[in-house]
Amino acid sequence: MSRDKKQSKDTPRKLIHEEQAIEDAVNVAIKEAEDMESIAYLSRGEGSEEPIPLGVVPDLSVLPKKMRAWVIRKERHGEPMKSFKEEIMPVPDIGPNEVLVLVMAAGINYNGVWAGLGQPLSVLDVHKESYHIAGSDASGIVWKVGSNVKSWKPGDEVILHCNIESETHTTRTETPYDFISYDPMASRGQRIWGYETPDGSFAQFTKVQAQQVLPKPEHLTWEEAASYGLCYFTAYRMLITQAQLQPSEVVLVWGAAGGLGVFAIQICKMVGADAIAVVSSDDKAELCMELGAKGVINRKDFPHLMFKHGETEGERAKRLEDMKRFGQAIWKILGERRNPNVVFEHVGEATFPTSVFVCSRFGRVVICAGTSGYDCEFDVRHLWMHQKRIIGSHFANALECIRANELVRKGIIKPVLSHTYSYHEIPDVHQIMYENKHSGKMAVLVQASQTGLKNTEEARGAAKSVQARA
Ligand code: NAP
Numbered sequence: 001m002s003r004d005k006k007q008s009k010d011t012p013r014k015l016i017h018e019e020q021a022i023e024d025a026v027n028v029a030i031k032e033a034e035d036m037e038s039i040a041y042l043s044r045g046e047g048s049e050e051p052i053p054l055g056v057v058p059d060l061s062v063l064p065k066k067m068r069a070w071v072i073r074k075e076r077h078g079e080p081m082k083s084f085k086e087e088i089m090p091v092p093d094i095g096p097n098e099v100l101v102l103v104m105a106a107g108i109n110y111n112g113v114w115a116g117l118g119q120p121l122s123v124l125d126v127h128k129e130s131y132h133i134a135g136s137d138a139s140g141i142v143w144k145v146g147s148n149v150k151s152w153k154p155g156d157e158v159i160l161h162c163n164i165e166s167e168t169h170t171t172r173t174e175t176p177y178d179f180i181s182y183d184p185m186a187s188r189g190q191r192i193w194g195y196e197t198p199d200g201s202f203a204q205f206t207k208v209q210a211q212q213v214l215p216k217p218e219h220l221t222w223e224e225a226a227s228y229g230l231c232y233f234t235a236y237r238m239l240i241t242q243a244q245l246q247p248s249e250v251v252l253v254w255g256a257a258g259g260l261g262v263f264a265i266q267i268c269k270m271v272g273a274d275a276i277a278v279v280s281s282d283d284k285a286e287l288c289m290e291l292g293a294k295g296v297i298n299r300k301d302f303p304h305l306m307f308k309h310g311e312t313e314g315e316r317a318k319r320l321e322d323m324k325r326f327g328q329a330i331w332k333i334l335g336e337r338r339n340p341n342v343v344f345e346h347v348g349e350a351t352f353p354t355s356v357f358v359c360s361r362f363g364r365v366v367i368c369a370g371t372s373g374y375d376c377e378f379d380v381r382h383l384w385m386h387q388k389r390i391i392g393s394h395f396a397n398a399l400e401c402i403r404a405n406e407l408v409r410k411g412i413i414k415p416v417l418s419h420t421y422s423y424h425e426i427p428d429v430h431q432i433m434y435e436n437k438h439s440g441k442m443a444v445l446v447q448a449s450q451t452g453l454k455n456t457e458e459a460r461g462a463a464k465s466v467q468a469r470a
Pocket of ligand 1: 256369
């Protein structure tokens with residue numbers, strides 16, 4: 001994050017100029033030192049023990065033993081500024097079906113916040129390693145492939161999806177029902193890379209299964225390409241596969257300017273469905289309309305809408321009143337007394353009773369998270385009397401990721417990158433997310449030296465121009 005440069009009214013103008021000059025000189029000195037480090041590293045060549053300098057894309061033969069990474073450890077669980085710490089870590093070894101990727105840029109997701117907090121559980125207890133490198137989205141360059149991998153080769157420019165399949169899927173099933181249409185999401189070994197596994201993308205190198213690798217859309221920058229996978233592929237499975245969204249249906253999208261929401265709106269538009277976006281500020285409302293929402297509701301206009309456990313009779317009565325007003329706000333946008341066929345849920349506890357209430361007869365509430373809490377309470381009469389369905393959904397399988405990624409490659413679905421930060425700002429950017437101060441998606445640069453670069457050649461060119469200046 002840029003430092004606060006606000007000056008007091010009383011600070012003399014001369015002093016401000018001097019301070020600025022000193023800061024500029026320090027920044028130039030730091031940059032020059034980094035450039036010298038890059039030149040020195042590259043001239044040492046292959047087999048170096050030490051990490052590649054940040055912002056440098058060396059020759060494919062260069063594979064150091066060590067890398068820079070942001071690491072969460074059990075004793076540091078807490079808010080992002082406390083839980084993430086930079087460490088020098090070994091570059092991961094890969095197995096026969098795996099791929100090692102040089103991370104050019106990484107996407108920020110809420111699961112990094114959960115991993116740092118150690119809530120609702122410590123992910124280190126899940127994967128049982130003593131370290132956790134978070135990060136479930138990345139763009140990068142294939143650096144090394146396992147002996148069985150035929151689909152990718154070193155040098156390929158790629159993005160990564162975060163679903164790890166069980167390699168022993170077929171042998172670990174206990175009943176024929178375990179196969180459930182052979183969807184890898186049904187496999188007991190299914191894991192989310194960078195959350196339930198320890199080697200995610202907030203590092204210079206990451207390792208993934210070959211099936212996690214997808215072609216990078218050529219028209220996108222490294223940071224744009226790193227930003228969309230986890231949220232977009234999740235929204236795709238929720239709406240297309242699970243809710244079976246149809247043209248002309250109405251979809252209520254909670255948190256519509258957030259990571260999941262911005263893609264839910266675009267998917268609705270693509271299918272010919274009307275998205276009603278719910279947000280908490282005017283800026284976010286504007287973004288949703290730009291993305292193609294039919295209308296926007298500001299949840300701040302319904303101060304009693306959010307469910308809280310232990311509410312009093314009076315609070316409950318006010319909430320029910322706000323729930324009805326909220327339903328009417330939907331009708332107003334639609335210009336008719338019509339309820340949403342699909343409710344796109346991830347907020348959980350706070351909004352779930354409203355979601356079930358406003359959903360139409362035979363409608364679907366599709367849910368993938370409980371950001372406000374998991375213990376959802378609702379009036380079940382609204383569900384059974386109008387034969388509504390609640391559908392759980394979790395990330396996406398490889399086929400869904402491939403199909404969804406093709407829509408990005410064709411320019412039909414677009415990343416919504418609100419801001420790109422530096423590698424050094426990984427804790428800060430998670431803190432911003434934790435405090436709900438962002439919209440759309442955020443990314444960080446890792447080996448890309450600057451924003452706006454789209455491929456390896458451009459990345460190397462940018463590094464060379466830096467060296468030429470040095
Ligand atoms: P995000 O970018 O932070 O967006 C979430 C949005 O939810 C916020 O913009 C906020 O919008 C809204 N929100 C937050 N608290 C709320 C509350 N109490 N009531 C109503 N709205 C609230 O996060 P995201 O990337 O979209 O992810 C959302 C959740 O889904 C996270 O818990 C994440 O871990 C989870 N997730 C799960 C999967 C999966 O595969 N299962 C995949 C992706 C994400 P307003 O303030 O504007 O209303």
